[in-house]
Amino acid sequence: MPPAKNQTEQIILGIDPGTTIMGYGVIRVIGKEVELLEMGALHLSKYPDHAVKLKRIFDRCASLIESHAPDHMAVEAPFFGKNVQSMLKLGRAQGVALSAALSRDIPISEYAPRKIKQSITGSGAASKEQVAAMVARTLKIPMESLPKELDATDGVAVALCHYFQLASPRMQAGYSGWKAFVSDQSDRVKR
Secondary structure, X not given: OOOOOOOOEEEEEEEEOOOOEEEEEEEEEEOOEEEEEEEEEEEXXXXXXXXXXXXHHHHHHHHHHHHXXXXXXXXXXXXXXXXXXXXXXXXXXXXXXXXXXXXXXXXXXXXXXXXXXXXXXXXXXXXXXXXXXXXXXXXXXXXXXOOOOHHXXXXXXXXXXXXXXXHOHXXXXXXXXXXXXXXXXXXXOOO
């Protein structure tokens, strides 16, 4: 059973779905402080049956939810590839991860791979290595302590992307852009 949370604390579970490796990361946000609770990768290539892989994904997501009681789940959206069979399998993997959260009434957000990379590194075309380096820097993790699977840091990046979206003034108040935000803050903005 996870410890009780205070009012300003949020737990975010990030999932980078895959049928060979599923990356995941769990972060805790208290105010503007962010800390890593857990990250890892679920290796699925040893299971030849696709249905067994899906069950393992569901079970791991359910276990993470049970352990950390996240307030949000963020998932990387599948990218459009040329191989239809790969896309179907990836969509199923994402679907079972989502169903683990839905079965526990956890809100879900989905982010495109480019959006995640851009929110973490500033570039939607960043490499997995660049994302891992920025995750380490953001969470003050020594590079040598990172897991060798970059899917794990990708999972953390998904969670961080969601945190950055929640922290954005536009997202909090539903502003249509910076002009609307500045207009609403006229008492705080000098012209």
